[in-house]
Amino acid sequence: MLNLKTFDIADVVLLNPQSHCDARGQFVETFRQAWLEQVLQKPVNFCQHNLVQSTRGVLRGLHFQRPPYAQAKLIQVIEGEIFDVMVDLRRSSSTFGKTLNLHLSAKTPQTLYIPAGLAHGYLVLSEQATVLYQVDQYYQPDADAGLAYNDPDLKIAWPKLSCKYHVSPKDQQQPSWKALIRDDKLFL
Numbered sequence: 802m803l804n805l806k807t808f809d810i811a812d813v814v815l816l817n818p819q820s821h822c823d824a825r826g827q828f829v830e831t832f833r834q835a836w837l838e839q840v841l842q843k844p845v846n847f848c849q850h851n852l853v854q855s856t857r858g859v860l861r862g863l864h865f866q867r868p869p870y871a872q873a874k875l876i877q878v879i880e881g882e883i884f885d886v887m888v889d890l891r892r893s894s895s896t897f898g899k900t901l902n903l904h905l906s907a908k909t910p911q912t913l914y915i916p917a918g919l920a921h922g923y924l925v926l927s928e929q930a931t932v933l934y935q936v937d938q939y940y941q942p943d944a945d946a947g948l949a950y951n952d953p954d955l956k957i958a959w960p961k962l963s964c965k966y967h968v969s970p971k972d973q974q975q976p977s978w979k980a981l982i983r984d985d986k987l988f989l
C-alpha cells in the first residue's frame with residue numbers, strides 16, 4: 802500500500818512506499834508511474850537517470866533548466882541523508898518564490914517528485930550520500946540555470962554542520978532571487 806504526502810507547493814509529492822521485510826532483508830517498490838499519474842492527473846515520463854555521490858557538507862544547487870527544457874525530477878536517497886530544498890519558480894503558482902525543505906534518508910525508502918518549474922538543491926548531512934534521480938527532459942547545458950543557495954531573501958534554514966559547506970565554483974556565483982525574477986524567460 803502506498804502512503805503519499807503533498808505540500809503547500811502544488812505538485813510536489815513524497816511517495817512513502819511499503820517495505821516488505823523478511824529474514825533476507827527488505828523489498829520496496831520505490832516508484833510506479835501510475836501512482837504519480839493518479840495524483841498529478843497527467844502522464845509522467847522519465848528519460849534520463851542520474852547517480853550522484855557526495856560527501857558531508859557538499860551542497861549542490863539551487864538548479865533548474867530554463868524552458869522549454871524545464872525538468873521534473875524524481876529523487877531517491879539510497880545512501881546517507883540529505884537536506885533537500887525546493888523553490889517555486891512558476892510565476893503562475895500561488896506559492897511563487899516559496900521554499901520547501903525536507904530531510905531525506907536512505908533509512909526510510911522514499912521517492913520525492915519535484916515538478917518542472919522549481920529550483921532544487923541539497924546539502925549532504927551524512928559522511929557520504931548517494932542520490933539517484935530521474936528527469937523528464939534531457940540535460941541541456943545551455944538551459945542550465947541556478948539561484949544562490951544562500952540568498953537571504955529565500956530564508957532557507959540550511960542546517961549547521963561542523964565542517965564548511967563544499968559548494969562548486971558555479972554555485973558560488975549563482976544569481977540572487979531579485980536578479981533572477983527580472984528575467985522573464987527563466988520561468989514557466
Ligand SMILES: Cc1cn([C@H]2C[C@H](O)[C@@H](COP(=O)(O)OP(=O)(O)O[C@H]3O[C@@H](C)C(=O)[C@@H](O)[C@H]3O)O2)c(=O)[nH]c1=O
Binds near residue numbers: 853861922940
Ligand atoms: C546535471 C548534469 C550534469 N552533467 C555534468 C556536467 C558537469 O560536468 C558535471 C557536474 O554537473 P553539475 O555541477 O551541474 O552537477 P550537480 O551540481 O550535481 O547538478 C545537479 O544538482 C541538483 C541539485 C539537481 O537538482 C540536478 O538537476 C542537477 O542540476 O556533470 C551531466 O553530464 N548531465 C547532467 O544531467
